Amino acid sequence: MVHFRDPNEARKDVIVIGAGVIGLTSAIRLQETGQYSVSIVAETFPTDPKSIRYTSHWAGAHHVSHAMGDMRQRAIDKETFDVFWELSKPGAPTEGLFVRHTQTEYREDDLGPEKAYWLENMPEFKYLTDLPFDRVKTAYSFRTLTINTPAYLAYLQSRFIAAGGKTVRASINHISQVLEGGRHAFAVSPYTYSNSLSIVNRPRPPHAVIACPGIGARTLGGIMDEKVFPVRGQTLLLKAPWLDYGRTMTEEDGTYTYVMPRPGGLALVGGTREANDWYPIPREETSQAILQRAYALVPDLAEPGARYKSHLPPLPSPKPGRELPVPEGEEAIPLSMLEMNTLEAGCGLRPAREGGVRLEVEWHSAGKQKDVKIPVVYNYGHSGYGFIASWGSASYALKLLEDALTQGSPQDIKGKGKSAEHRTVDGSIGGN
Ligand SMILES: Cc1cc2nc3c(=O)[nH]c(=O)nc-3n(C[C@H](O)[C@H](O)[C@H](O)COP(=O)(O)OP(=O)(O)OC[C@H]3O[C@@H](n4cnc5c(N)ncnc54)[C@H](O)[C@@H]3O)c2cc1C
Structure with missing residues (x-):
């Protein structure tokens, strides 16, 4: 032949x-x-x-590993982190594709005695003792980076x-x-x-x-x-050049909220994890809920002058039927302030397997x-x-x-x- x-x-x-x-x-x-x-x-x-x-195109994307006890995945994630850290080095030609920042994670779920052991090798990792409200069981922070994904x-x-x-x-x-x-x-x-x-x-x-x-x-x-199945994720892209840190909140019922600073004075906020949901465009009510949760997690999302006067820790996340909590001595900030700074709503299908x-x-x-x-x-x-x-x-x-x-x-x-x-x-x- x-x-x-x-x-x-x-x-x-x-x-x-x-x-x-x-x-x-x-x-x-x-x-x-x-x-x-x-x-x-x-x-x-x-x-x-x-x-x-x-x-x-739709990923945040921050480098926060979920590898837990899977040693091969941990090695894979670590190798990737080292490459990103090099690409984001101050003065590197690719530096502008990344924001290096301090990431703080709050969790209502119980991680057990070993806590977030798979993240403990991240730069400047530490557990936090000052928990913002009762339901938060574990909190920790470390240095990592986010990527401007379309540009990257x-x-x-x-x-x-x-x-x-x-x-x-x-x-x-x-x-x-x-x-x-x-x-x-x-x-x-x-x-x-x-x-x-x-x-x-x-x-x-x-x-x-x-x-x-x-x-x-x-x-x-x-x-x-x-x-292979989709895990749909919906996000919003906001103008927030004053934001220089990232935060996540994992609630007891699995609700996951994140705020990431993005190069170019932007912030990406989310999110949702909807298994087997193929819907191709953002749902308006989901965008509203994300904005509320993200604002409760990071009140600094609002522009200086429009936000609460005190520098606040994260607030309990609002849920249907539960209003966005307003801290004592402050006036409620209309979410329309944040909507005005919203540039894009989007959704993508995570390729889960x-x-x-x-x-x-x-x-x-x-x-x-x-x-x-x-x-x-x-x-x-x-x-x-x-x-x-x-x-x-x-x-x-x-x-x-x-x-x-x-x-x-x-x-x-x-x-x-x-x-x-x-x-x-x-x-x-x-x-x-
Ligand atoms: C809201 C959201 C937030 C996320 N945040 C993060 C994060 O913070 N960190 C992180 O690491 N990940 C994050 N992800 C996950 C990340 O986006 C995905 O894991 C990643 O993009 C998957 O990349 P991929 O190359 O496998 O798939 P894709 O980016 O979908 O690329 C698939 C490619 O295959 C091509 N293709 C498929 N079928 C065919 C065909 N039949 N013929 C020709 N070409 C074909 C497509 O055209 C495309 O080029 C997030 C995802 C979402 C939705």
Whole structure:
């Protein structure tokens, strides 16, 4: 049979499916080794308008790990934090994409005697003893950062292209399309002739595929992972150039409120965690509730002069039928003051997965070319921590790819007398 791949090619062709934070970071990790010629094939890119089909635009995003006792996830999150800390270093060209700040977390839920042990290695971590109201059981603070996600994603895309990476826009129906034809299966004119009349841009199987389709893993043919489901999150973007700290509140019933300072004098406030909710646009009543909760958590969201006179700790969060509490000696501040500073309401679908992230290798045939076997590395299902885990997951995916290419497909391994089990790496690295 005819096999167009040139075995002597210096760089191995790799297709990355997806241009969200996971696809872009994975693609950069590979491309910057100098060993691979990477092409991203994706339906949506960072410079497109925000939409429900691309989650990464909607993330806050702060680096606050939820890894708890999952040691592999902790290593992944830590590696990512170290990269972000370097990128956000004062004087670094990328500094402006981040805000380094003090993060304070209040919790009504019981963390047990070990408390927030998985965060204790964060810079300047300390437990707080001065709790703002009775229901708060644990409070702690540490240094971390938030990211201006749309700007950061654009930076990732340009860094990838500057390293020689290629991008192709396409909506992939089935993974076999890229397995058989590579990126040229989606070129505008796949059969372009060079001067010598040989076909260039000839569709051909890549050496490997890294699949990072986010929530698209549920519907993309050849993957169709039914363990993947959306956890919808709704947020508001406000003007608040005076805000220089972040706060979260986890209530007993699971309600989670956060306020993050964002580069450019902005603040992102949220949120919601609505499992299996696919609704694609913000709900007005949810926006109102978020604004109330966020204001109770961070009264400094209102502009100086319009806010309460005293510098307040967080207040108990208002709930339906319960008014936003007004501290003694203060006048209630109309929420319309905050609405005036609201620039955008949005929502995204966190790509959650039963059993956690899928980080593993599977071997596929190159479409009709049944005897050509290609490793597919899966890197999806990061739910609410895709930014937090991005660089560590990308390194993990690179390692899986290199092991797969070195050891060969299960068939090859069997031929060499090794066990085929070596080829399939157990992928679950915990959920959120
Ligand atoms: C409100 C909210 C707040 C969040 N806050 C944080 C936070 O503070 N910190 C944090 O770390 N995370 C946060 N997250 C989670 C984070 O946004 C996600 O984990 C992350 O964006 C997932 O990235 P992804 O690359 O897997 O998916 P996406 O960004 O959705 O990218 C998927 C890519 O795959 C492509 N694709 C899919 N199917 C196909 C197909 N068939 N053909 C071609 N291309 C396809 C898409 O076009 C896109 O390019 C938050 C999420 C939300 C909604």
